[in-house]
Amino acid sequence: MTPPALEVEGVAFAYPDGHQALFGVSLRIERGERVALLGPNGAGKTTLVLQCNGVLLPGAGRVAVAGLPVAAEHLREIRRRVGIVFQDPDDQLFMPTVAEDVAFGPANLGLRGAELETRVKGALAAVGMEEHAARPPHHLSFGQRRRVAVATVLAMEPEILILDEPSSNLDPASRRELAEIVTGLDITILMVTHDLPYALQLCPRSLIMNGGVITADGPTPDLLADAELLAANRLELPFGFDPAALRR
Amino acid sequence: MVLQIGGAGAAPPNPPSGHSHALYLPGTSPLHRARPQCKLAAAFLFVLAVVATPREAFWAYGVYALTLAALARVAGLPLRTLARRLVIELPFLLFAVFLPVVGQGQRVEVLGMSLSVEGLWAAWNIVVKGTLGVAASVILAATTPVPELLRGLERLRLPSAFTTIAGFMVRYGDVIADDIRRMRIARVSRCHDPRWIWHARAVAATAGTLFIRSYERGERVYLAMVSRGYAGSMPVLEDLAATRAQWLAALALPAAAALVAATAWGIRP
Numbered sequence: 063m064t065p066p067a068l069e070v071e072g073v074a075f076a077y078p079d080g081h082q083a084l085f086g087v088s089l090r091i092e093r094g095e096r097v098a099l100l101g102p103n104g105a106g107k108t109t110l111v112l113q114c115n116g117v118l119l120p121g122a123g124r125v126a127v128a129g130l131p132v133a134a135e136h137l138r139e140i141r142r143r144v145g146i147v148f149q150d151p152d153d154q155l156f157m158p159t160v161a162e163d164v165a166f167g168p169a170n171l172g173l174r175g176a177e178l179e180t181r182v183k184g185a186l187a188a189v190g191m192e193e194h195a196a197r198p199p200h201h202l203s204f205g206q207r208r209r210v211a212v213a214t215v216l217a218m219e220p221e222i223l224i225l226d227e228p229s230s231n232l233d234p235a236s237r238r239e240l241a242e243i244v245t246g247l248d249i250t251i252l253m254v255t256h257d258l259p260y261a262l263q264l265c266p267r268s269l270i271m272n273g274g275v276i277t278a279d280g281p282t283p284d285l286l287a288d289a290e291l292l293a294a295n296r297l298e299l300p301f302g303f304d305p306a307a308l309r310r
Numbered sequence: 311m312v313l314q315i316g317g318a319g320a321a322p323p324n325p326p327s328g329h330s331h332a333l334y335l336p337g338t339s340p341l342h343r344a345r346p347q348c349k350l351a352a353a354f355l356f357v358l359a360v361v362a363t364p365r366e367a368f369w370a371y372g373v374y375a376l377t378l379a380a381l382a383r384v385a386g387l388p389l390r391t392l393a394r395r396l397v398i399e400l401p402f403l404l405f406a407v408f409l410p411v412v413g414q415g416q417r418v419e420v421l422g423m424s425l426s427v428e429g430l431w432a433a434w435n436i437v438v439k440g441t442l443g444v445a446a447s448v449i450l451a452a453t454t455p456v457p458e459l460l461r462g463l464e465r466l467r468l469p470s471a472f473t474t475i476a477g478f479m480v481r482y483g484d485v486i487a488d489d490i491r492r493m494r495i496a497r498v499s500r501c502h503d504p505r506w507i508w509h510a511r512a513v514a515a516t517a518g519t520l521f522i523r524s525y526e527r528g529e530r531v532y533l534a535m536v537s538r539g540y541a542g543s544m545p546v547l548e549d550l551a552a553t554r555a556q557w558l559a560a561l562a563l564p565a566a567a568a569l570v571a572a573t574a575w576g577i578r579p
Contacts, residue, residue, distance in 0.1 A: 154531075156535070
């Protein structure tokens with residue numbers, strides 16, 4: 063039996079200033095699943111994401127990526143397995159050209175020469191940005207930069223792709239383009255968002271997080287149709303969005 | 311800071327592209343294709359030769375200027391563009407203008423003004439050497455993109471900490487300039503109209519906020535780097551080593567300039 067892509071068990075975490083963000087989070091994501099992590103601002107979503115690649119280490123509980131526990135001795139392998147696309151692409155893209163930025167991760171893994179080039183080309187092709195390889199990231203539009211940010215992580219051939227608020231600040235066309243890219247990827251995805259329609263469009267399953275714990279886990283249409291559950295977790299569907307239509 | 315060529319008013323409201331490459335003029339001339347480290351070394355040594363030339367040797371400066379003009383022509387850099395970019399040295403030349411007036415020693419009458427001969431020589435010395443040096447830099451900057459300049463500096467054994475920091479500065483200069491622009495617009499939209507010294511408080515607060523924001527961005531960038539396996543040193547992606555022939559071609563320029571300088575010293579009365 064293959065281990066799940068991501069396994070989190072009873073993880074609790076408090077920041078050094080004493081603020082406790084996670085109170086015993088458990089979840090399991092199987093290989094090939096696309097799961098949305100929903101929750102209001104301050105629910106602990108980003109803190110949980112940083113537990114997954116060992117930037118933060120849990121005070122209690124354990125995290126494992128494809129069977130490998132997140133611990134100091136194999137952080138490098140963990141960070142290869144977990145690809146995080148951060149919210150602001152300007153935080154992620156810092157090299158002089160798009161191609162160099164995409165090469166940064168695999169080069170850190172020791173890849174060089176033709177092998178590295180293949181990775182970069184493949185990752186840029188996956189997000190439809192091959193023709194922009196030689197351009198500086200800051201000459202791209204916001205939507206293009208987010209796609210390149212996805213490519214920088216894909217180039218590391220991760221076990222699981224974590225997208226932090228992928229639809230934020232995107233215009234409708236870029237949002238649709240990104241959705242097409244995400245659905246076209248053959249990879250496990252955890253999408254952190256409070257954009258409920260986007261979660262519905264892309265992820266068959268959702269987790270709801272609030273106050274540092276997972277409060278619901280189920281098929282996305284069912285969760286979004288439960289008005290009381292959403293209200294209890296400070297989540298709201300956009301105006302005019304009919305939850306009854308979701309069941310059909 | 312980012313050098314804005316078109317002035318603040320020329321910036322589009324939501325610039326898709328920054329200004330940090332404004333100095334680079336794309337091309338395929340031999341100058342564009344030369345290795346950045348060769349160009350950097352050649353430009354630096356050329357400037358050294360110019361500075362070492364005796365100020366009385368007018369002909370030598372003529373040779374230098376013609377050489378640079380020829381290089382600009384090879385690079386496809388219009389002389390008018392070159393001249394316009396030389397304007398950047400004007401503030402530094404202001405100092406030289408006063409030298410003939412305040413200089414000591416023997417004086418001559420020029421247009422009814424009594425000017426110091428020693429001061430005139432000093433002013434000429436500064437103006438001609440400064441202009442040639444800036445012209446060489448302008449040609450270098452017009453034919454070499456900034457990232458390549460940085461790689462060239464790295465090849466010349468500049469500590470990678472310096473080039474990495476400079477690289478981040480170039481990358482985030484536009485982002486921070488954009489932050490400044492947005493914060494200014496937000497201030498002005500709330501009827502802030504700084505005229506007097508006591509209005510400086512809001513501007514100072516903006517600067518403070520900008521610092522904190524940039525600092526926090528730095529932490530997020532680092533986090534994103536660590537998440538992609540960064541372990542303290544930037545990976546070297548391509549080998550930019552220059553061949554002996556490339557070095558020889560590039561160093562021909564400073565060698566010729568050194569010859570001119572040496573000749574000028576040799577035939578000095």
